[in-house]
Amino acid sequence: MPIPDDERFERYLKQFRPAAAEPLLGQQGRTVPRRWVFAFAAAAALAVLAASVVAIRLHRRPASSAGAESAAGVQQLTSVPPLTLGRANDLLIHAPSFKSAIDQLPFQPERRQVPEGAQSALAVLSQEEKL
Amino acid sequence: MQPIRAGIAAIETLYRQHSPALVLYGLTLAGERSGAQDAVHQVFLKLIERGGLGPVDDVKAYLFASVRHAILNDAHRRERQVPLEPESAWFDPPDRDYAAEMNLRRALRSLSDDQRQVTVLHIWGELTFAQIADVLDLSPNTAASRYRYALAKLRDAMCAREEPCANS
Numbered sequence: 227m228p229i230p231d232d233e234r235f236e237r238y239l240k241q242f243r244p245a246a247a248e249p250l251l252g253q254q255g256r257t258v259p260r261r262w263v264f265a266f267a268a269a270a271a272l273a274v275l276a277a278s279v280v281a282i283r284l285h286r287r288p289a290s291s292a293g294a295e296s297a298a299g300v301q302q303l304t305s306v307p308p309l310t311l312g313r314a315n316d317l318l319i320h321a322p323s324f325k326s327a328i329d330q331l332p333f334q335p336e337r338r339q340v341p342e343g344a345q346s347a348l349a350v351l352s353q354e355e356k357l
Numbered sequence: 358m359q360p361i362r363a364g365i366a367a368i369e370t371l372y373r374q375h376s377p378a379l380v381l382y383g384l385t386l387a388g389e390r391s392g393a394q395d396a397v398h399q400v401f402l403k404l405i406e407r408g409g410l411g412p413v414d415d416v417k418a419y420l421f422a423s424v425r426h427a428i429l430n431d432a433h434r435r436e437r438q439v440p441l442e443p444e445s446a447w448f449d450p451p452d453r454d455y456a457a458e459m460n461l462r463r464a465l466r467s468l469s470d471d472q473r474q475v476t477v478l479h480i481w482g483e484l485t486f487a488q489i490a491d492v493l494d495l496s497p498n499t500a501a502s503r504y505r506y507a508l509a510k511l512r513d514a515m516c517a518r519e520e521p522c523a524n525s
Contacts, residue, residue, distance in 0.1 A: 232505075235512050239480050242448035242461055247376035248394055250369060250401055 314347040364409035371410075372401050375417065378482045379424050381447055385465070385473045386428045390445045396427040418488040421478060425492060464514035472507035479504050 309331060321327035331348075340346050376397055383393025400423040404410060413419045447465070450458035465473055474493060478484045479500075484492065489500040 231512075232508055235508065236480060239461070239511075241451040242458060242481075244377035244381035244481050245446055245449055247372075247380040247397060250372045250376070250398065 309347050311347045311350065314351055318351070365405055367409065368401060368404045371404075371416065371420070375420055375482075376401075378477075379420060381481050382421055382474070382477050383424050383428055384447055385470070385477050386425060387432070392428065392431065393424075396424050396431065399427050400424055415488060415491065417482070418484060418491045421482055421484065421488075422492045460515055464511050467514045468507050468510055472503055472510065475500055475503045476507045476511060 314327075314331075317327040317330055318324070321330060340349075379397045379400075380390070380393045383396045384390055387393045387396065400420065403423075410416060410419070446455070446458055447462050448458050450461075465476070468476065471493075475489055478489045478492060479486070486497040486500040486504070489495070489504075490497040493500065495503075
């Protein structure tokens, strides 16, 4: 059972209010926004990075399709019938000069393997020229 | 982001409500105001970092217990006892009666640590004896008994002087 004097004394003590604490926002209010600013900066950097990656990929697609087209062109060029002795003779007959005949020969990007014991038309022609 | 903001706002509200009593309680443990203030800030900053209190049954008791742990951990870390700081004011006295405030401070310092903690928690922290028992890891009866002794001792110490104290 509370003693009346105690209650009165407690009321008296409660008239003393604890001194105010330092404001939390004075210390933390700057810290939290700083963290958020950092988070936003990080998010923005990630967004820029992601956008760059997407842009690079989008940019690469037309390039690769153009590459496919050029590859097709090369394939078309290389699909020219191979140089044979007959074709070389025709070129030499109809060409005004040996140089122009050589110039009309199709460019071969890949050196074809000549079977063992055989000679390429160019080799034969070059030997004839030497003779 | 809204729940985080709401959590921070709730923590700030808790700080406004309880920080004066928490710092006062910290003062009785740490012995100096800056240490007490640091401990209270530490507790609330951790709450803000976690985005809220989480599942806590008794928020007030939790806050006082957290401040106590923070100060005791700090005292262990420093491995020294800091004497109670005599200069800084602990209270805003009624009618700017700073002599009475000094008298109350002196009387509180005359109590043992246990008695001072129970007194501060009950009168200015407005914790029940059950809550005090939780904070200090005591039985509620021990807390109540300790409080009665402390109150009598405090009254004797204060009223031994010329202040009106309980008779006002």
